Amino acid sequence: MFDSLSDRLQDIIRKTAGESELTQENMQDALREIRRALLEADVNLRVVKAFISNIKDRAEGESVLTGVNPSQQLVKIVHDELIALLGKELKPLDFSGHPNLIMMLGLQGSGKTTSSAKLAVKLKKEGRNPLLVACDVYRPAAVTQLKTLGEQIGTEVYFEESKDVQGIINNAINYAKENGFNTLILDTAGRLQIDIDMMAELMLIDRIFHPAEKLLVIDSMTGQEAVNVAENFDAQLGVTGLVLTKLDGDSRGGAALSVVYCTQKTIKLTGTGEKLNALEDFYPERMATRILGMGDIVSLVERAQEVFDEKSAKEMEAKMAKAEFSFNDFLKMQSQMKMFGSMDNLLGMIPGLGLSRDDRQKISHEGEKQFKRIEVFIQSMTPEEREHPELMNTSRKRRISEGSGIPLHDVNQFIAQFEQMRKMMKGFSDVKKNMGKMAGKFGQEMGGKLSMHQMMKNMRRFK
Ligand SMILES: Nc1nc2c(ncn2[C@@H]2O[C@H](COP(=O)(O)OP(=O)(O)O)[C@@H](O)[C@H]2O)c(=O)[nH]1
Numbered sequence: 001m002f003d004s005l006s007d008r009l010q011d012i013i014r015k016t017a018g019e020s021e022l023t024q025e026n027m028q029d030a031l032r033e034i035r036r037a038l039l040e041a042d043v044n045l046r047v048v049k050a051f052i053s054n055i056k057d058r059a060e061g062e063s064v065l066t067g068v069n070p071s072q073q074l075v076k077i078v079h080d081e082l083i084a085l086l087g088k089e090l091k092p093l094d095f096s097g098h099p100n101l102i103m104m105l106g107l108q109g110s111g112k113t114t115s116s117a118k119l120a121v122k123l124k125k126e127g128r129n130p131l132l133v134a135c136d137v138y139r140p141a142a143v144t145q146l147k148t149l150g151e152q153i154g155t156e157v158y159f160e161e162s163k164d165v166q167g168i169i170n171n172a173i174n175y176a177k178e179n180g181f182n183t184l185i186l187d188t189a190g191r192l193q194i195d196i197d198m199m200a201e202l203m204l205i206d207r208i209f210h211p212a213e214k215l216l217v218i219d220s221m222t223g224q225e226a227v228n229v230a231e232n233f234d235a236q237l238g239v240t241g242l243v244l245t246k247l248d249g250d251s252r253g254g255a256a257l258s259v260v261y262c263t264q265k266t267i268k269l270t271g272t273g274e275k276l277n278a279l280e281d282f283y284p285e286r287m288a289t290r291i292l293g294m295g296d297i298v299s300l301v302e303r304a305q306e307v308f309d310e311k312s313a314k315e316m317e318a319k320m321a322k323a324e325f326s327f328n329d330f331l332k333m334q335s336q337m338k339m340f341g342s343m344d345n346l347l348g349m350i351p352g353l354g355l356s357r358d359d360r361q362k363i364s365h366e367g368e369k370q371f372k373r374i375e376v377f378i379q380s381m382t383p384e385e386r387e388h389p390e391l392m393n394t395s396r397k398r399r400i401s402e403g404s405g406i407p408l409h410d411v412n413q414f415i416a417q418f419e420q421m422r423k424m425m426k427g428f429s430d431v432k433k434n435m436g437k438m439a440g441k442f443g444q445e446m447g448g449k450l451s452m453h454q455m456m457k458n459m460r461r462f463k
C-alpha cells in the first residue's frame with residue numbers, strides 16, 4: 001500500500017536534493033511532479049489541488065531555516081502536509097453510550113464483518129466484554145460468516161432467524177444487559193452500491209438506538225468511487241470515524257487519502273491483513289513518514305527549527321548588520337551548533353553523503369576539539385573584550401595567549417579570521433537575503449557537503 005506513491009515522491013525529492021537552492025523554477029518542477037505522482041496514485045483531483053497549493057503557500061511563506069538546506073525543508077513541508085491530509089491525531093473510540101453501541105457501516109465487501117470480529121478481539125484485549133450482533137439479515141451466508149468468526153475468536157454472536165433488524169438490536173441490547181456484555185458491535189448489511197433501502201434502514205437504526213460510534217468501513221483498494229460513497233454515508237448518517245481496510249493490499253492508496261480529506265473524518269482503525277488480529281490504530285504521522293520514507297531528514301529539520309528559532313536568528317542578523325557581532329555571539333552560535341547533538345550523529349543523518357562511520361567520527365572529533373579550543377580562548381578574555389572585539393591589540397593578545405596556553409601565532413590567526421568574518425557580515429548589502437544564503441551554506445556545512453571540513457580548514461592554523 002502506498003508503495004508506488006512512496007517511490008515516486010522519494011524520487012522527486014532526491015532530484016531536488018541536488019539543487020543547492022530552491023528557486024521558483026525547480027520548485028515548480030518539483031510541485032508538478034508531486035502533482036502527477038498523486039494523480040497516478042488515484043488521489044482525487046480536488047485533494048491534489050489543495051495539497052499542492054498548501055505546499056506552495058508554505059514553501060513561499062516560510063523563511064529559510066538556518067541549519068538545513070532548502071530541499072530538506074521541502075521534505076518537511078511535504079511531510080507535514082501529508083499528515084494534514086491523513087487527518088488529525090488518533091481519537092479513541094467513544095464508549096460513553098448506554099448501552100455502548102458500535103455500528104459498522106459500508107458497502108458489501110468493504111470488510112465490515114471481518115473488522116467487526118477484529119474489533120471484538122481488540123476490545124477483549126483492552127478488557128471489554130463485546131457482543132457481536134448479526135444485523136445483515138438478508139444474506140444467510142452473512143450470519144454464518146459472523147458466527148464462524150465468533151467461534152474462532154471465542155466471542156459470542158447474537159443472531160435471530162427474523163428479518164426485523166430493529167427487533168434484533170432491541171433483543172440484543174437486552175441480552176447484553178442480562179449477560180454482562182458491555183459493548184455491542186453491530187455488523188450491518190451493505191449493498192454493492194449506495195441504495196435507498198439500505199440507507200433508510202441504517203438511518204432508522206441510528207435514530208432509534210443512537211450508536212456512539214458509526215464507523216464507516218472503506219476498502220482502500222476501491223478507487224475514486226470511495227469518495228462519493230463516503231460523502232454519501234456521512235451526509236445521511238454522520239459518520240464518527242473511518243476504518244480503512246486492506247492496507248496490506250497492493251493498491252495505490254489514493255482513494256484512502258482522498259476519503260479522509262473529503263469527509264474530514266479521522267481514521268480510527270486500519271485493517272492490515274486477513275488474520276483476526278490484523279487491526280491497528282492509525283497514526284497519521286507514522287503513515288506520512290512511511291509514505292515519504294525520509295524520517296531522518298524530517299527530524300533533522302525539526303531539530304533545526306527548535307534550535308535556530310527565528311528570534312535568535314533575527315537578533316544575530318541585526319548585530320551582523322551593525323557589525324556588533326562579538327566573541328560572545330560567536331560562542332552562542334557555537335553552542336547552538338552543539339545543541340544539534342553530536343556532530344557524528346548529525347553527519348550520519350544525511351543520506352547520500354557516503355561518509356564512513358570512521359570518517360564521521362574523525363571529522364566530528366576534530367571539529368569538537370577545535371570548538372573546545374576556541375571556547376577556552378574566548379573565556380580567557382575579559383567581559384569587555386568579549387563584547388568589543390575592536391579592543392584587541394598586541395598586549396591584550398599576548399595576555400590571552402598566556403592565559404589560555406594557546407600560542408600567540410594561533411591567537412593572531414583566529415582574531416584575523418574573526419575580523420574577516422565580521423567584515424563580511426557587515427558587507428552584506430541585503431542582510432535578509434544573505435542571511436538566507438548563509439543559512440543555506442551553513443546547512444550544507446552542517447551536512448558535510450561544503451562541510452565542517454571547509455570551516456575547519458579555515459581555522460586550521462588555530463591549533
Ligand atoms: N487482505 C485483507 N483482506 C481483508 C481485510 N479486511 C477484510 N478483508 C477481506 O475482504 C473480504 C470481504 O470482507 P467482509 O468482512 O466479508 O466484508 P463485508 O461485506 O463488508 O462484511 C473478505 O474476504 C475478507 O477476508 C484486510 O484488512 N486485509
Ligand SMILES: [Mg+2]
Nearest residue numbers: 112113136142
Ligand atoms: Mg458482512
